[in-house]
Amino acid sequence: MKTSAKNIVDALHGVHTLDIAIRGARIVNVFDGSIRMGDVGVVGDRIVAVGDLSDLSAATDMYGEGRYLLPGFVDSHMHLESSMLLPAHFARIALSCGTTTCLADPHEIANVMGIAGVRALVEATSGLPLHVLVCAPSTIPSAPGLEGSGYSVDASQIDKFARGLPQIMALGEVMDFNGVASGDARILGVVEAGIRNGWVVDGHAGALAGRELQAFRAVGITSDHTTPSAEKLREELALGFTVQIQDCMLSAEMVKAMNEAAPDNRICLVTDDVPLEGLMHEGHLNHVVAHAIELGLDPIRAIRFATVNGAQRLRLEDVGGIAPGMRADLQLVEDIRHPRPWLLLSNGNVVVRDGSFVCALPQRTFPLAAFRTMNVQNVSERDFAIEAPAGGECMLNAIRTDGISFRTALVKKSYSVVRREGRNIAEISPDLKMAVFNRHGAGTHAVGVIEGMPGTRGAFATTYAHDCHNLVVYGGNDADSALAANTLIKVGGGMCVVSRGKVLSLVRLPVAGLLSEEEPEQLLGEVDDLLNYARQLGFSHKRLLSFFTLMALSVSPDAKLSDRGLVDVLHRRLLPVVTGEEKR
Structure with a gap:
C-alpha cells in the first residue's frame, strides 16, 4: 500500500521518525546527471527526502560508507520463461542483481497454453518483491502460416486478455514485422486492439528500414529491441521509437551513438532473453549495464538507460529515480561500473543486506494443466x-x-x-x-x-x-x-x-x-x-x-x-x- 501523504509530511517535520535512513551514500541522480554525497529517508514504500538529513531520526539507520546509491533497475523488455525458472526463483536472482521492476512478455508460455498459461504466470508473480508487469502476447504463432503452436492470437483474443487479466498493461512485442509492413489485417487488428485497450505497444523490427519501418511506427508500435546497428539506432530515434538495447546488440559503434544521442530519454537497456547460465554466471540487467560501460558508455547514462528511461517507457511516473515521492526501490553498490547490490530495498523493504538475499518469497504452484x-x-x-x-x-x-x-x-x-x-x-x-x-x-x-x-x-x-x-x-x-x-x-x-x-x-x-x-x-x-x-x-x-x-x-x-x-x-x-x- 502506498504511504499516505500525511505520514510523509509528518516525517519531514519530525513528528515521527523515518522508517529507514540511508546515510553517507554517493547518490546518483538520474534526472540531472550528478553524483552527490547525502542521505535518503524512507517512510513505508516511499522516498520522502534526499540530502542532508542529520536533523531527522530514523527507526533504522543504514550507512552507505561512500557506496553508490542507485535506483533499482527497470527492465522494460524481457521474458521470464527464458531463465527456465519458476517466477519466485527468478525473482531471487534478479533482485540480487539489482532489478526491481520488469515488463514480462509471456509469449513463451502463451504459445504452449494460451491465456491459461499467462494467467498462471501472473498468479505466480503476485506478491513478489520483484515488480512484474505483464504484456498480452501479440504474435502467436510468431510467424503465422510458417509454424504451428498451441495457441493463436487475433484481435478478439487480445480483448479476452484485457477482460480476463486486468493486470496486463502492454501489448507484447509485435514480431510479425513483415505482416505489419505489408498491411496484413490480422496483425494490424491485434495492434489496434492493444491501442484500444490503452496499452503500450512493443515492437520487433530489426529487419525493417525506410518506408516499411515508418509504417511500423505509424500504426502505433513505439519500441524496438532488435536494433542491430548505430545507423538503425539513429533512424529509429528520429522516428520517435523507444530503442531498447539488449546485450547482444552492444558494440563500440553502438555505444558511441548512444553517448552522442540528444535527447537520449528514449534509449533503454534491456535483457530480452537471459538463459539460465547467463543469469547465474553474469547477472541480469546489471550485466548489460556493466558491458555497455566497458564499451565506453558514460556510466550515468548507463544507469539512466536502465532505470528512469525504462520506467517512463512503462508509464511509471514514480519509479526509476531517487527523489521525494518516488517508490523506495533502491540499491547500494560498491562499483558503479560493475553494479551488484550490497543493499537492496524494494517498496522500502530490505531484500538484500550485506550482499545476501534476506527476503522470504511466496511459492506458488502452477495448475495441473501446465504439467x-x-x-x-x-x-x-x-x-x-x-x-x-x-x-x-x-x-x-x-x-x-x-x-x-x-x-x-x-x-x-x-x-x-x-x-x-x-x-x-x-x-x-x-x-x-x-x-x-x-x-x-x-x-x-x-x-x-x-x-x-x-x-x-x-x-x-x-x-x-x-x-x-x-x-x-x-x-x-x-x-x-x-x-x-x-x-x-x-x-x-x-x-x-x-x-x-x-x-x-x-x-x-x-x-x-x-x-x-x-x-x-x-x-x-x-x-x-x-x-x-x-x-x-x-x-x-x-x-x-x-x-x-x-x-x-x-x-x-x-x-x-x-x-x-x-x-x-x-x-x-x-x-x-x-x-x-x-x-x-
Whole structure:
C-alpha cells in the first residue's frame, strides 16, 4: 500500500521518525546527471527526502560508507520463461542483481497454453518483491502460416486478455514485422486492439528500414529491441521509437551513438532473453549495464538507460529515480561500473543486506494443466529421414551457422543418396540433422540440415524452443535422435543429451515444457552438465544453449526450421529441403 501523504509530511517535520535512513551514500541522480554525497529517508514504500538529513531520526539507520546509491533497475523488455525458472526463483536472482521492476512478455508460455498459461504466470508473480508487469502476447504463432503452436492470437483474443487479466498493461512485442509492413489485417487488428485497450505497444523490427519501418511506427508500435546497428539506432530515434538495447546488440559503434544521442530519454537497456547460465554466471540487467560501460558508455547514462528511461517507457511516473515521492526501490553498490547490490530495498523493504538475499518469497504452484503439455506421439528413426529423388546425389537447402551469431544463412549443398528400407534417403553426414515435431497436437514435423557443425555425434533434444516451443531434435544419427525425442515425451518436457543409445543427461522442465521446479543453483548444475556432454559430442557454438533454443524461431533471420518446414525468414515463405536441382 502506498504511504499516505500525511505520514510523509509528518516525517519531514519530525513528528515521527523515518522508517529507514540511508546515510553517507554517493547518490546518483538520474534526472540531472550528478553524483552527490547525502542521505535518503524512507517512510513505508516511499522516498520522502534526499540530502542532508542529520536533523531527522530514523527507526533504522543504514550507512552507505561512500557506496553508490542507485535506483533499482527497470527492465522494460524481457521474458521470464527464458531463465527456465519458476517466477519466485527468478525473482531471487534478479533482485540480487539489482532489478526491481520488469515488463514480462509471456509469449513463451502463451504459445504452449494460451491465456491459461499467462494467467498462471501472473498468479505466480503476485506478491513478489520483484515488480512484474505483464504484456498480452501479440504474435502467436510468431510467424503465422510458417509454424504451428498451441495457441493463436487475433484481435478478439487480445480483448479476452484485457477482460480476463486486468493486470496486463502492454501489448507484447509485435514480431510479425513483415505482416505489419505489408498491411496484413490480422496483425494490424491485434495492434489496434492493444491501442484500444490503452496499452503500450512493443515492437520487433530489426529487419525493417525506410518506408516499411515508418509504417511500423505509424500504426502505433513505439519500441524496438532488435536494433542491430548505430545507423538503425539513429533512424529509429528520429522516428520517435523507444530503442531498447539488449546485450547482444552492444558494440563500440553502438555505444558511441548512444553517448552522442540528444535527447537520449528514449534509449533503454534491456535483457530480452537471459538463459539460465547467463543469469547465474553474469547477472541480469546489471550485466548489460556493466558491458555497455566497458564499451565506453558514460556510466550515468548507463544507469539512466536502465532505470528512469525504462520506467517512463512503462508509464511509471514514480519509479526509476531517487527523489521525494518516488517508490523506495533502491540499491547500494560498491562499483558503479560493475553494479551488484550490497543493499537492496524494494517498496522500502530490505531484500538484500550485506550482499545476501534476506527476503522470504511466496511459492506458488502452477495448475495441473501446465504439467500435461506434451501432446505428441512417440517418434521412430524413420521420422528423421530426408527422402530424395533416386540417383547418386541430390541438392538440399541447408541452414548454415557460423558458430558465433544466431543469424543463419540459407545455402545449397550436394549430398549423396542411399537406398534404405525401400526409400531413397539423403545421407547428410558429416553435417547435423535437425527435426521439429509439433507438440501441441497437430501431428506435423519437418527435418532439415545444419551446416557448420560437422562430425557431431549423438543427439540433443529440447521442448524449450522459441517461440512455439515444439519438440526440437539435433542429431548426428537417427537412432539417438529418436531416443532423445521419446525421452522428453515421456517425462513431460525438458532437454536431454543422448549418445550410443544411452541418455547421458536429462533436465526436466515439467511446467509447460519450459520451466523447472528446481532451485536455481541445482538447475544450473544440471544445465552445465547437459551442455558439457553436448560439447563433448561435438555440438559447438559460442552460446550453445541459446543456439539450441533459437534455431526453430521463424522470425529470426535468415533461415530456420519449423514443424512445417524450412523457413526463409526474410521472404516469409517455406522452402523445400530437397531442391530438385542437379548437382552443379
